Amino acid sequence: MRWFSLFCAIFSTASSVDVRAARTRRGAAGCAGVQMEMVFLADGSSSVSQVSFDLMKKWIADFVDKFDVSQTATRVSVVQFTDNVSDRNGFGFPLSGQAARVKSDLANLRYMTGNTHAGNALRYVKNNVLSRARKSASKVLIVLTDGVSQDEIEKAASDLIGDKVLVFSVGIGNSVDANELEKIAGLPEYVFKTANYNALTGITDTLYNKLCSSLKSDNCISSVKQDLSFIVDSSSSITISDYQKLKTWMKSIIEKLEIGDNASRVSILQFSGQSARPQGRWINPVLTFDRSTSKEAVIGAIDGMKKLNGDTCIGEALDYFYRNMFTSQAGQRSDVEQRVIVMTDGKRNCPAEIAKPAELIRAQEAEIYAIGIGHQCGYGENHNCYDRQELHEIASKPADKYVFEINNFDQLILKRIGILGDVCQEAECPDIFADIVFVVDSSGSIGPKRFDYMKNWVKSIAASFKVGENFARFSVVQYTKTAKTVVDFQTLGCKNRRYLL
Template sequence: MPRKSHCDVDELKEKLMKVPFIQGKTNTGGALERAQQMLAEGRPSVPKIILLITDGDATDKERLDAQIEKLKKSNILIYTIGVGDLIDRNELNRIATDEDFVYETRDFDSISKIKSSLLGRVCKKAKPKTSGVCGDISVDLQFIVDSSSSVTRKNFGFAKNFVANVSSVFDLRSGDVQVGVLTYSTNVHSDSAIGLGAIHSQDDFVEKVQSMKYTGGDTHTGTALRYISTNNRWREEVPKILIFVTDGTPQDRAIVPAAARSLRDKGVRIFAIGVGNAVESELKEIASEPYENHAIFIQGADYSAVQRVRGHLERLVCNDVLKITTGQDPSSTLSSGFNFNLSFN
């Protein structure tokens, strides 16, 4: 059913009840591909959501793997609902936007039991029409992403997806929110960097982030922090947030504390995220206090695990921004309005 072909709920229900049952294989990859094509025709300014309902393993594994990679690079939120005993939990986790986007039920009759929880989650994730999830705020948000040899090309891809997804919390269109990205290894990669305020479209921002190249090399974290401290054009009157992602000990550790302190002295709140071989004590040399809110250490995992802390980080960032600007509890200021595109499979 084309997404635009229904004017009201009753008409949609009537047509849904007339959808015939067609047996065959479980071509989940093909279904997700078609759903993404349908959502691409939707309104660019509203969130896009897929609910996948299935009772078994996909039979088009290669197509599914390719489609999962495409979807992870998009801004589409994907919820998976597994029904019965033959589901593959790992497959549902891979498809879903995050592991807490996965639901399981005993049988199809039991789906109604998760309706309230699922609808509540969907509505909460959908963004307001005119503002980001944090509400009508102004912020300068800078990412620094490690592109050294220890990260690997695959994990650098996960890091780019993470940056794209976190940035989607904010509304870039008005210019009130400025987002920048810098990658580094032995040197900072200023030629491919996104400067604060350089892009005002979420789609253009994601495209630019995904075009950033993996370089390999050493981990010169102090050099990257010093570069941002010296060269960033932070606005004086707005909150300044820096999100730093790394997986190891910097070779220039001697200059890291001073470089981080220079940023904090300028009023920059620093969130340090360490993955795999990162050292928690070194993250605390970079992060703002309190460390429990600003130093996030994911022990013994690869970069795919970074997505698991995305929601937690978004709440912490919004909390910092709102505390700086209003002193209010963010739970009382986040908008409850929503508008979204939704696709079922």
């Protein structure tokens, strides 16, 4: 059944709405409209067995059925790996948008047998399969394995993530290595484990929903009016390769925004520092709001950033930002949403405090995200680690929304998805698939004024949804001693939500 929601001013079992009218999901609404290249990297090693391989084939086929397979939407490939890798000769197939062909090729997939070389397989997918991806398409890789790789996987996985491939790893049985699965996927929330091949069906909906929600965030183009700021660490502890990943991460967010006076504007401050010289080349205002006139201007400013080296003067950077960049003179707008993203891989080692300037920024109704990369400092540890307390001093509340602690810069690239959920806001009518019922008290104790308040609240909730047969539908039930349906489930366009109550 589809998600069924019940919003009640006061809940009553006397509802006259027929909930049996709630609908079941049809089609691939969760990933509707997303252009995607979806690759399955399937373990064909000798530990799998023919019976288990057939179960894996069936699961892949059932999972693919949830998507719109076509040349303009989702294209599918299966790559099988042992110590060899193949997407040909019946052991796999290259990217295809022909639904009937995909179904036939899956049914006829042959089992290879051999050893488990996942690293080689990941490189093959990057260089031989996803190299043929459509430029406008999202890239998704689902890795299924029941063992531990016999070759190195970390760099191969990192290279895929650096190419903005969304990777999910599925470990089957008791012989998998949880750390290896996370290295492949990049984030623990992209790792799935099952007891055996029969249990694969138990992860289908969760994996589907995670995949679609991640792609939805990653494919939004936001025209919301906001001022978005990056305050990023450029100290000596960051390597050149990680610094490039930092820039890739920033650009991946900018690419999802419309930039201009009537949309988003951007400011960028990079910092390192030296306690004796907290300004000058140690704090570099890369871009101010008034100079972020186009997406090309912002991307160009990021491309032109040079690594600074030095200490980690977070407090000085926040203070400089507040006094010199978070001002109307620098183009900051008082009538739009304010979001600030602060990234560091280190603990403060300069004199200025963090809490006060962060508080001043938040007092301007700015949301601050704080990202710590690497590992939390242990007792007496002061170098090459971040301080969790400092992240909490910087960030808005609640911490579970605004504080990110991640292991490496590959995960930073992936975490753009979580941040984009806020930075790239949902449209006015989000395309959630739901039947929503309001059960409204209409007794004499309510009074006309409070009833109007309740009506307006119902309308405000409805106004945030996209309404239609494949989206949200509404019903309203009023009750006193008896109940009556005022609005029954029906297909209403967004413009017709005014008929609710």
